[in-house]
Structure formats: structure tokens, C-alpha cells
Amino acid sequence: MSDALDLLWTASLWAAVLRIATPLIFGTLGALLCERAGVLNLGIEGIMTMGAMVGWLTVHLGGDLWTGLLAAALAGAALGLLHAALTVPLGLSQHVSGLGITLFGSALAYYLYRLLVEVGDLPPTIEPFQAIRVPVLSDLPFLGPVLFSQAAPTYLALLCAGVLAFVLARTPLGLALRMTGENPHAVEAQGLNPVRLRVGAVVAGSALMGLGGAFLTTAAFNSFFPTMVQGRGWICIALVVFASWRPGRALLGALLFALFDAWQLRLQQAVPGVPYQLFLMAPYLLSILALVLVARRARVPEALMVPYRRGER
Amino acid sequence: MRLERRTHVPLAAAALAPLAAVGLALLLAAGLIAAAGVSPLAAYAELLRGALGSRLALTETLARATPLILTGLAAAVAFRARVWNIGAEGQFYGGALLTAWAGHALLAGGPPVLGVPALLLLGMAAGALLLLGPVALRLSLGVDEVVTTLLLNFAVLLFVGLMIEGPLRDPLAFGWPQSVPVASDLRLPDLVPRSRLHVGLLVALAAAALVWAVNARTVWGAETRAAGLNPRAAAFAGVSLPRTLLGVAALSGGLAGLGGATEVLGVTGSVTTNLSPGFGTAGIVVAMLAGLHPAGVVASAVFLATVFVGADAMSRATEVPSFIADVIMSASLLAMVVALLLVTHRVAR
């Protein structure tokens, strides 16, 4: 079994952790932003799918990679706007709207892909983001491959975590967003518009989710496949709770989940003979376990999932 | 602009709104269909035919609605008590797996009059157990059940894979991992001969009636609603939160498990990892569309099944990519919730 533990000290593993974590970081931050403002966004899976498709398609049609990411973010924002419109001013069930958006976003993405892209033997490819090689730093032992040889969107994800943490914790806008998730009436009583704040948070959060999807098709891989998001969005929803709605911990949670995943891929070789499902199950079961351990400290935004309707009792 | 609850609901609005919603969804999809170079009108004629236009179509629509009714009820029961069960998919598989195993190993050879009900109960028990855990965790440690049930979906599906590739693998099957089959005399009979519509539909309708009766008529049903609406006040009035919520978990998970059991006993006879195309998740949609009302659950399950089966057939009959079915279904759903809101509320200045 010491083999299994030795794996934990390899740069290969940790480099993989960052790669696997990147879409999760984007998605989790996005979901966190929505929830911090009081809106549960179960549309994430569909939004990530749409982001994956649109990001890829933009590059396929001749845009550059960053334009692709921008387009993915916009596509995410558009679906987010739909979710926000249904759940914030109309106050509709966040569950239904979210699941509806997931269905809608995925189906529309697949449909448009079929209409717009000729698939031959293999789906067409784009030239994806490459790992950045920083002169001296990338050659450092361990740290080089782990921290200084990632694709650019990975750094963007880390940056987003820092920015979101800072915005939420330190800026007036962040305070207003947090307050909107705690007590929208208090926000209104101070002259701000909780509806706009919520809509804004959902739109921005969904844009982040779109980026998470786009990472899969513009960095982790170079083609789009239907269903390739593979439940990553749902994981993000879980990670937000795991993170107690804090960006710093969301980053940590995504990394932890990715660690389980990267580790199990390596364990499948190191410990042959164990059914592969057990390895695949590990990240989910360990997440539940982790959740049990942090549950007492979690502090749910009080107005999460509570529709805000002005002037209603 | 704000929404005001209508004091009385105009009948015409209540009748027209759902139609308008579906119309809107079809309008949106018409653009997509036209983009594929197909006439939307011709396509929609096919949709209607595909969902309702033949014996095959009708029985298929109802057969597809059957598991949706049960998972819809599962969500409705749970959500009414504010137990956010997002894990009906896993519970569905749990019920299916235990049913298949018991129908092969435990109860095969016994009298079907006892065996079939016993299998349905076992399916319920498996689903129930899968939700009791998360709810117990919430009650004891405050672990959010949205997340635990969500994560359990993945774990259960992998567990099903583990079982059907391992101990429960059908050695006589064709190689593809598939569970041992349920003894043939324990299968649910067909409701319409030579179709896939089976007695499970009656089970689902009975479950809906039962859930309605429990909700509306029993003390326990009233207490679960109270606990959901205002746990503090319910606790003050002496409603035991653990007891009611665990009961709700057992019922909700049980209904989802029953969905898996009927699908196995009525349709497939065994379990594979693609038994469900997301029946659990769709159940949430069904329940919310129904305003959590059991009768509404039946109606909205049939509605969603109709839209899906019709759109699916339409995509085949025309050269429209088959993903259009999900586009139409989800767009109808989103438009429908808005329409239902506008039936009960009006937009005020």
C-alpha cells in the first residue's frame, strides 16, 4: 500500500490535480457566486455543456482561443440570464428552472453542434491551449511541472478564485451580493436593488460556468463531444456546500476532488485487481465524508432559494 | 413591476396558459427545425402522430410516463416537507437492483401473488434506505442533503455497475454487463397486450392516489407539511422533526425505488447501468410542474412523456437531429412554469 501513498509525492499527480481541477474551479466559483446572492443554479451542467460547445465552435470557426473563452462566457451568461429571469423577478422554483436549463442548454448545444459542424470519422479538432513554459521556473523540480507548466486558463481559474474571494470579502459590491443572499429585504432597505444584484450574480456566475465548460474543449481536449461534461457541474454544486460558500475553500475543495480523481487513476495501475468502480466511487464517497466533517461549520446563506418578491408578505 | 397573487383565477387563462406555453416552445423549436432544412409544420404533424397517433405511440407515451409518475411523486413528497431529495436517480437504481436480485435469487419459484408485491416492497425499501441515510445525516449533523443525495447518484450508479459486472452479473446474458433476470412469472403483466405498457402504470396511479390520501387526509401528512413549512412552529406544536422527516425520506426514497422496481419488473426484467435516462432528475421537474400535487404529478408526467415521445418520433420521421426532442421538452417545461405563474399571479405596476 505504500505505493499508493508514494504516488502522492509525485509531481505528475499534482500537475494532473491542477488540470483536472480547472473546470471544477470555474464551475464551483460560478455556482458559489450565484448561491452567495441567494440563487441555486442547477443549470450548471447545461451551462458548462453550452460553454464547451460554443468555446470550441468559436475557435473552430476561426476565432482565437481567448475569443473562444469569451464566447463561452457569453453563452453561459445568456443561459444564466434566462435562469435569473425566471427565478429572480418571477420567483419561480430554482430547482425546476435550473434543471430545465440543464436540459435545455445541453440539448441546444448538441443540436446546434449537429447543425453547424460536419462530423466525419472523428470530430474536427482545434489547436488548444498549450502548457505555458516559463523559462527558469518550469524547470524547477516538482514545482516546475506542477505550478509553472499549466495551460493559461488554469491560471485564469486561480486568478478568478482570488478575485472572487477579494470581491466578496473586501468590496462594497461583494458585501451587497452577500447581503442579498442573506436578507434581500435588508438590501432593499438600504437603497440597493436586490433583484439587479441577484440577476447580475447569476449572469456572472453562469459566465464562469461557461468558462469551465470551455476549458474541456479548448485546453483539456481539442474537440467537442456530446455529454462530455460528464456530471462535472453536479460536482461543483456539491463543492460549493463543501466549501461553506467561501471562494478560498471552494478552490481547496476543487483541488481535493481533483486529487481524489488523479490519485484513483494512478491507483488503478498501482493496485490492480480491485474493481475499477471502487476507484471511481472514491471521489464521491470521500466528498460525502468530507462534507460530514465540515458540516457543523457550514453557514448556508439564509436567503438561498428564498425568492425575493418586492412588497410581498 | 411586481407580481400580485390573483384573487380569482380566470378559467380561460388557466386553460389557455399551458397551451400557450407549449405553443411558445414549439415556436422556438420551429426556428431550429427550419434551420435544419425541414418544414416545421410537417415536423409537428409527425410529433403529434408520434406521441398520440397510434397504438404504439399511446402505449409508449404512457409507458414512459410510468416511471416519471413515481419519481415525480418521490420529489413531490420530499419537497413538500422541504427535504431536498435530488437523489431519486440513485434511489431508482437502488430499487431496481434489489428487485432484480431478489426476483432472481430470493423469490423466484415462489407464488407470484406474494412475490410481486414483495418485490415492489423490496424495491421501495432499497430506495428508502438510500434517502434515509442523507436525511439522518442532516438531522444529526446538519449535512446538506442536496449534496449528499446528488453525490450518491454517482456512487449508486457505480455500485450498480460493480454488482452487475461482478456478483449479480447474468452469466447467461449476451456478454454486456446486465444483472441476473427476474423470474419470468414475477414480471408485471402487460396492460395492453403486445406493448410495453405494463401494470406498473396502475401501481404508479395507485401510488399517486395513496400519496394524495396521505397528504390530504392523514395526520402524518399534515404534520409533514407543517414540518416543511415551518419546522420551528411544527416542533413547538409537538411534531417530531426526526420522525416526520425520516418518514418522508422513507416514503420519497421508497417511491423512487418503486419506480426502479416497476421498470425492471415491467419493462426490462433486469438491470443495466443505462436503465434510466434521467428519470430521477426528470421527476423533480415533474413534481415542480405539478405544484407538488399528486394529481398534478400524473398530469405533468404524461405531459412530459408526450412531448418527449412525440419529439423523438418527429426527429426520426424527419431529418432533424434527434437532440431536438430534448430541446422541445425543456423549452416546454420552462415556458410552462412561467405560464402557470401567470395563471395564479398578475403583473402589477
Next chain:
Amino acid sequence: QGTPPLRVAAVHASPVENAWNSRVHLAFQQAAERGLIAYEFSEGVAATDYPRAMREYAESGARLVWGESFAVENEAREVAADYPDTAFLMGSSGGPSGDNFGVFGTRNHEAAFLAGMLAGAMSQSGRFGSVGGYPIPEVNLLINAFRFGVQETRPDATFSNIFIGAWFDPAKAKEAAIAQIDGGADILFGERIGTADGAAERGAKAIGSLIDYTPRYPGTVFANALWNYGPTIEAIVADVQAGNPTGRDYTEYSFMRHGGSELVFVPEEVPPEAVAAMQAREAEIRSGAFEVPIDADEPA
């Protein structure tokens, strides 16, 4: 010329990007272009909807309904029994039934075996990896055939395999490939797309399955165990046109001797001695002197 094209309807359980489906899809499209058949299809059909899709096509007058009955064997056979005038051709791990339910298997294992022979001769480390979706027979027997081939030229080889638990998660397949390369493997058998991406990133080599991946991954994929579905299509279309019963096993048309499978490789990247040995084996396979073992058990 004289015969009108045969109406063929395919029910793909996966989206047609799936490598396996894409081979069939492409072959049907080519047959349609040649005027042999008229082709229509559904894709991404869930198991619960699958029998209905088959029925709808049968009722709409398709002469041949093609599909993959792996996960719905019993139901698919019931459907076929209800439509005796329609021919059904199903990817299946089981045998044919009745007069109209024909089956086929995916048998590019011979080519996988030959690819393994090349790999065995090329590896520095003696460690070989593979990435699969799920351990179903159609996947297992390929990976096992690859391993048998490796052992021919490299008896001391060690193997690893990772199942990613998904048909469509190229990002994960890529990570699985990287994990194995970092664990010492230098040649990977890629049952799933994404494997070669991992190999390319790490400068290792990969073997493609079903499809020719070399144009997409030049310098990385040096050999491919191709699967050609054309021979199977021609065989069954001929049977249908001739009015022969189609309830038989069409698997043989996937074998090398029918042109149903072949090894394509990049000669410059492979040691000539290895090619010679491999080609000797290939001749034996084609002649029937050597049979590549079929082992559908889950590879360890």
C-alpha cells in the same frame, strides 16, 4: 443499377461521434453515396427508448433496421419477432435469433494483436498501458488481443489498464493516459479517444483502435487496428436483396480475411524486423493458420 437502394435505418445508442458508431455511420454514408442503400438514423437513443425507435423504423417501412442491442438484448429480439418482414442487424454479444435478427461483433482484435506485436518490439520500458471506457466484452477482447500481441514479441511485458467509466470523457481519458505514462508505460493502446492526446503530450506512442488516428496524431499514433464496416453492410444488403434469411451471425465480416479489419501503421516509425514478424503473423491470420484468441474477460 436495377435495384433501388435498400432503406436502412440505424438506431445509435450513442451520438455518432463515438468511435465505434462513427465507423458504422461512415460506412452507411458511403454505401448510401454508392447508391446501395438509403440511410437514415437516430442517435443518442436511451435504452428505454431504444425498442420504440426500432419499432418506429420498422413500422415506417425500413427494410433493414440496424442497431446495437447490447443493453437491450431481450427487448430487441422481441421487437424483431414482431416485424418478421424487416431485417434487423444488431451489434450484440449474443447469437442471432429467428429469421430476421442478425448479429455482428466488433472483431478488429486481429489487428489489435498485430499492433501489439509491433508495440512489443518498440517499447523501451516494457510497460504497456491501455485506456478503456467500460469493461464490456467488445472492449475487453480488444485490450486482451493487444496484450497477447505484445507478449509475442515481448514476453516480459507488464501491463496496466484504466477504465474511465464513461464513453465520452476525452479529458479524463487523456488524464488516464498521462497517469500510465507517468507510471512507466511508453506505449498505450487507446480504446477511448483522448488516449493519444495524453501520449502526444508526454512524447509516448499510442495505438489507435477502430479508426485511423494517425492523421490526427502524427508522430504519436504509429499503428491503428482499423474496423471496416463496409463488408458487413454489403453482406447483409445482399442477403436482404436476395431474400435470404438474415437471422445469422455476420461477425466474420469484421475479420481480416473479409477486409473487416486491418492494421495500418507508419512504416518509418516501426523497426523493420518487427514489421516482418508481424506481417508473417498477418499472413497466418488471413490464411486461417493462426487464430487470435478471443478473451472477453476484464483485463486486470
Next chain:
Amino acid sequence: MTPAALELDRITKRFGPLVANDAVSLSLAQGEVLALLGENGAGKTTLMNILFGHYRADEGEVRVMGRPLPPGQPRAAIAAGVGMVHQHFTLAGNLTVLDNVLIGSEPLLRLRSRRAEARTRLLDLAARFGLPVDPDARVADLSVGERQRVEILKALYRDARILILDEPTAVLARPEAERLFGTLRGMTGQGLSIVFISHKLHEVMAASDRVAVLRAGRLVAERRTTDTTPAELAELMVGRRVARPRRAARAPGPPVLTADRVTVVEKGETRLDAISFEVREGEILGIVGVSGNGQATLGRLLSGLARPSTGALALGGRDMARLSPRALVREGVGRIPEDRHAEGAIGELAVWENAILERARDPAFARAGLVRRAAARAFAADLIARFDIRGAGPDTRTRLLSGGNMQKLILGRTLAMNPRFVLANQPTRGLDEGAIAAVHARLLEARERGAAILLISEELEEALGLADRLQAIVKGRLSDPIPAEEADTRRLGLLMAGVWEVPHAA
């Protein structure tokens, strides 16, 4: 003459068929304190919500310092110098005091909150107006009185010149309330104008310059405070003469409920510290105290929601420490919870459902696990008639009842079962004079009938009017009882401040 600080000009507001404000015109001079009076549901909060921009009036105009206020925009009201302390606090419990004060005060897109400056300014204001707070405390951890201070500071922080307080003292005990009014007085000295809403006539008399009375949405009277009396105001409000009932002498019977050195520890904190008391048949024992001194725990203890860690609690001589709420109800314990919305009733349920909520499994209302709906409805109809619950039928959604009527419903379902012991926890909080009189009358009737009643109240008037004996609760401990005859507000005030060992102020 300087313009009035605030003018409301013919404000009309309708909710569907209901006219909540009917052409109300009011003005407020600078430095003036105006009290707004009215029964529950008279439209006071609605009027203030219009003034603050939460609601848009259907007709009429609001002017601040002579300038019309754009309707429906709290932001504009704040900018014009209006600050509002809401009836139901608008605070986020999970955030800190500073967060709650700071929100909305800075440009949203500023790159970084100036928290250090804000903290200094907040502490300054707090010192200047005598409203001490800890900026870094989590609001959920604060007492009600402290939360109120935060609410006021929020308004002051935004430079309010006109302060609206909607029932600021509903949840405060007398000494706190008096301190609040002292503070407000100080503020008018610094140029603020104040409108406050209250149901407590003594406060109105003591703290206001002028009084406006609303009845059913209309302004029915305006008086200079010095020119009116509590009795006149009560009559103006209700439209008829009201007086609180008086307690008749009655000899108490044997003890019904006794607590002997009961200690309750919750979450590691000692909430009740070896308290002893007894409540006798036909007697009302009043527990007075400043909120946050253990009343809530005492309420939970006697409602079956908390357990003693040590000590004995007996009902009719039998141990009742482990009884569940349902068992207590079966044993004849009636409970009126502190917060009718949070604990007393479930707004979304029908009146009849709330009427039987506590006794849902009682054979009277359930058979074989099924609800006896007819019996339950009949019971609710009977309560409605007997307890004068207005504006409701058995099937009305309870949320639609006014506070007073909801309280009557709770009182009714509690007293209808002829309990031998009644816990009445803040039974008249937030109620208008008419409703208070009705609730008091019912409690006294129950006493007359022989029920033992434990009254927890922060309202000295109420405690003195109802209780036969009084004990003060301070930091989880109970003073020795004193007979009502020996009590007066001064003595009680001392007791509540923890000064227990004072000789009788004979």
C-alpha cells in the same frame, strides 16, 4: 417659517380591494417627535413604507424639506435624509454589525471597502448618540435591543435627518425602551425629526410632541400630546372606549407547577441557573426581566422543548421534566409561544389546521391516523366565534390574519382545552390596546377557572396588571417572589436590574 421636515399629502394605497391608506395627510416639523397610533392593521406600516419608498402610493405625494420625493425608491428616500427602522428588522444575521451598517453606503463599484474609516465613523456615531455596539459582532449573536441599536445606527450612518421607527419598543423591556427614548430625545436636540409607531400609550405620552391616529387607513385625529390623555387616544384608535380588565382578588389553591433548583445548560452555556418557583391554582405568576436573560429558555423548558440538566420540575406533583410537547398538552399544559409567527402558527396553513396543530393526534381530531376534518373545522369555527377572531373563517390562510387575531387564535386553541397550567410568553407583544384587553380578559378568565398561569413579560404594566406574584429573571437566575401588592414599577425596575437585596420601599 422653515418648511416642514416631512409632508405626506393625501396618500392613498390599495391592496386589491383593501384600502390600506385612505388620503392620509400628515406633516412633521423639524426636531419634532410624532407618534403614529392605530390598531393592528390600521395602515401605519404601509404609510411608512410609502414614505420610505418600499411601496408606491396609488395617489398622493411625499415631500421632504419641501421637495417631492420620487416614489418607490428607498435610495431616493435615504438620499433625502430619511432613515427607517423596520418593524421586522432588516438585518443579515450571518454578517457583522459593520457589514450591516456599511451596505449601500459606498459606491457599489468602489474597488475596496473603506472598512477602517467606516468602523471609526460607526464608533463615533455610537458614542455620540449613546448606542454602544461592537462593530465586529455577528448580528445573530446580538440581543434584540442591540439589534435595534444597529438598525438605528444604520440610519444615522446614512445621515438620516428624519428617523422613522416602526414599533421600536415592541420587543424591548421598559428600561431599554426608556433608554431608547432618552436617546431619541437627544437626537431631536441635534436636529433630527422622528416618527415612531407604538401601541404603548404610556410611551406615546412620555416621548412624543404630537400624536396622529390612524383607523382603518384613515387619519382620524391629530393631537398635541399635552392636550390628550391615554384614555382618549385609546378611544380614538379603536372607535370605542377600551380599558384593560382588572384582576379580581382570588385565593390561590395548591401548587400546580413547581420548579426546584432547575438548571438548563444548552450548547455548553448555563441558560437557567438553579431557578425555583411555584405556580398555584388560580394564580398568575409574573416573570419580568430584560429580554435575553433566560426567558426564551424558560419558555422552551415549559413548552417541552428543553430539558433540565439538574433540578426537579413537577406538574401536579408528578415529574414533567422529560415530557414532550405533545405529552405536555395531553397533561393539560397550555403554551402560548413568544413569537407567534415563528412558533405559534404556520402562516401557509388554514386556520383550522393551526387550531388543531398541537392536538393533531388527539382522538377528538383524528381517527385511525386520519384527520377528522369536520370535527376540526367545527372546532375552529367555534374558536373564531368564542374568541372573537376577526377576518377569518376556518379555511382562511392563517398568514392573512392580523397579529392580534392570530394571537387570539393561539390563545383560543390553548385555553379551549381548559389547561390546568398555562405558559403565557409575551402574550401581547405587538398587539394594539383592544387586542391586549381581549387577551388579558381571557387569561384572567382562565385564572378564575383555576388555571395556574406563568406569565413571562417584559411589559411592566402588563405584569403588574395581571400577576398575583412576581419574580424577576436576571442572567438566568430568578429573584425571590414578591406579592403584586408590594410591587411597583420602581421596585420591579430594580429587581430587573439585578438589585434583589433591597429593603421594601415601604
